Amino acid sequence: MNIRTRLQTVTASLAAKRRVLESRIGVGYSAVLLDNGQLGVAYTFLDGLSGGCGVYSGPRPLAGMPASELLALLDSNDALESALALACVNAMTNTPDKAYSEGASITQLDFSTDDRVGMIGHFAPVIDKIASQVDTIEIFEREARPDDGIRGFEEAEKILPQCTIALITSTSIINNSIEQILPWVTRCREVVMLGTSTPMSAEAFAGTPVTLLSGIVVEDTAGVLQAVSEGGGTPAIRPFTRKVNLRCR
Numbered sequence: 001m002n003i004r005t006r007l008q009t010v011t012a013s014l015a016a017k018r019r020v021l022e023s024r025i026g027v028g029y030s031a032v033l034l035d036n037g038q039l040g041v042a043y044t045f046l047d048g049l050s051g052g053c054g055v056y057s058g059p060r061p062l063a064g065m066p067a068s069e070l071l072a073l074l075d076s077n078d079a080l081e082s083a084l085a086l087a088c089v090n091a092m093t094n095t096p097d098k099a100y101s102e103g104a105s106i107t108q109l110d111f112s113t114d115d116r117v118g119m120i121g122h123f124a125p126v127i128d129k130i131a132s133q134v135d136t137i138e139i140f141e142r143e144a145r146p147d148d149g150i151r152g153f154e155e156a157e158k159i160l161p162q163c164t165i166a167l168i169t170s171t172s173i174i175n176n177s178i179e180q181i182l183p184w185v186t187r188c189r190e191v192v193m194l195g196t197s198t199p200m201s202a203e204a205f206a207g208t209p210v211t212l213l214s215g216i217v218v219e220d221t222a223g224v225l226q227a228v229s230e231g232g233g234t235p236a237i238r239p240f241t242r243k244v245n246l247r248c249r
Contacts, residue, residue, distance in 0.1 A: 002176075002178075002179050002210070003154075003177065003178050003179065003182075003204065003205070004074045004075055004173065006203075006204040006205070007073075007074060007086075007089050007093075007140075007151065007173075007199055007201065007204045008071055008074055008075075008089075009204075010201050010203045010204050011054075011089055011092045011093060011201075012068070012071070013069075013070060014067075014072045014092045015066070015067040015068040015088070015092065015134045015212065016066075016067075016068050017067065017158075018034045018035055018036060018066075018067040018092070019034070019064060019066055019067060020032060020033070020034060020035070020062050020063060020064065020065045020066075020067060020070055020088070021034060021035045021063065022034045022063050022225075023062040023063065023084060024026075024225055024228045024229050025044065025055070025056060025084070026173060026227075026228040026229060026230075026231055026232070027044060027046060027231045027235065028041065028043075028044060028089075028159065028228065028231055028232050028233035028234075029041045029044055029196065029228050029232070029233070030039065030042055030044045030080070030084055030087050030228065030234070030237040031042075031045055031087055031224060031225060031228045032050060032062075032070065032084060032087040032088045032090075032091050032092045033091070033225065034088070034092070034119060036068045037052070037221065038092065038095065039091055039218045039219070039220075039221045039224060039225070040086075040087040040088060040089065040090030040091030040092070040093075040094060040196040041045075041087050041196055041197070041216075041218070041224065041228065042083045042086040042087040042090060042171075042174060042196075043083060043171045043174060043195070043196065043197045044080065044083055045079040045080070045171070045174065045175065050062075051130045052126070053146045054076065054086055055080065056080055056081075057077070057078075057207040057212050058071075058080070058081045059075060060080065061156075061232045062084070064132045064152065065142075066136070067088055067092070070084060070085055071085055071088055071089065072085070072198065075084060077225040078215045079174055079175060082173075082174045082175070082176075083094075083142065083174050083197075083220065086173055086174055086197060086199065089090065089199050089201075090197070090198075090199050090200075090215070093199045093200050093201040093204075094200045094215060094216065094217050095097070095200075095217070096138070096217050098200065098244075098246060099152060099244040099246075100200075100244035100245060100246055101240065101244070101247075102114065102184075102243065102244060102245075103191050103243055103245070103248070104126075104129075104243055105126070105167070105194045105212065105214035105243075105245060106126060106129055106130055106213070106214055107245075108214070108245045109165065109190055109192070109212070111134050111165070112132040112133075112134070113128055113133065113134065113135055114135055114164070115131065115133075115134040115135055115136075115164045116134070116135055116136045116138065116162060116163045116164055116165075117134050117136065117137045117138065117163060117164050117165045117166075117167065118138045118140070118156070118159060118163035118165070118166045118167070118185070118188075119137060119138065119139045119140065119166075119167045119168030120140050120156065120166070120167070120169055120172060120177075120181060121140075121141065121167075121168070121171065121172075121195070122139055122141055122148075123167065123169070123194070123195075123245045125233075126194075127139070129153075132203070133150035136167075138151065138159050138160075139151065139157065140152070140153050140156040140159075141153065153177070153208075156181065156184060157180075157184055157208070159182055160181070160185055160188075161185070161186075161187055162188065163181060163188055164172055164188055164189050164190075165188055165189060165191075165192075166181075166190070166191045166192065166209075167192050167194055168185075168191065168192065168193050168194070169193075169194065169195050169197075170193045170194065170196075170197040170198040170199070170215070171179050172194065173199070174197065182208055182209055182210070187207050188209065189205045189209045190211050190212060191208075191209045191211050192210075192211065192212045192214055193205070193210055193212070193213050193214065193215075194213075194214040194215070195211045195214075195215065196216050196234055196237070196241075197215070198213055198214060198215030198216075199213070199215070200213050200215050200217075200244065200246050201213075202246055204248070205248045206248065206249075208248075210247060210248050211247065211248055211249055212246070212247055212248065213245065213246045213247075213248060214243070214244075214245045214246075215243075215244060216241040216244065217241060217242050217244050218238075218240065218241050218244055219241060220240035220242060221240075223237075223240030224240045224241065227240065
């Protein structure tokens with residue numbers, strides 16, 4: 001069972017009771033607000049958007065749609081449909097009532113100068129904070145940027161199995177690259193899913209190499225919705241959320 005299917009399974013009973021109140025498709029993040037007031041966000045892949053006068057061609061209207069119907073789009077090959085579905089998942093899973101550890105993901109990890117860290121997605125603030133604590137940081141993106149020390153994703157299959165810690169962007173759920181990545185990190189001491197798109201469901205990652213989930217809980221719904229509508233990224237929504245962590249094993 002892949003991660004998308006796991007997320008659909010663990011949220012199915014919740015989704016059956018909820019409807020979408022409204023949605024926002026921003027150029028930084030997309031957001032889904034459910035009829036119980038819970039809000040979830042997920043990354044918008046701009047390079048995956050269609051051309052023409054409209055970028056979303058999925059089921060309409062989103063407002064009023066049963067959450068179960070939006071949840072089904074998590075399997076979509078359309079990055080925007082998948083992002084909206086993940087935002088719906090996050091509205092159900094990233095609730096404030098769990099036994100979270102507060103703060104950034106790196107505060108939850110014990111780094112060593114012997115560690116080789118593999119990073120899927122370029123998290124510059126994390127790099128700045130841990131560079132002096134570890135031996136090597138290997139960064140992978142879909143397209144290589146050698147001048148910035150960033151390798152292409154195709155190199156991850158060879159290098160990640162040699163790493164001791166893996167930091168994986170949760171946008172990998174949206175484009176489904178997570179299924180390629182997880183077999184490459186089975187030897188890692190720590191495997192972290194991180195970023196604003198992270199679904200905080202330890203159950204969905206049970207039995208996988210993932211050891212820690214690091215995401216957000218929305219504290220100010222109106223603030224996040226406005227930031228998303230105005231094209232804001234992580235810095236724009238940060239004042240309206242709190243960083244949380246959840247151990248998987």
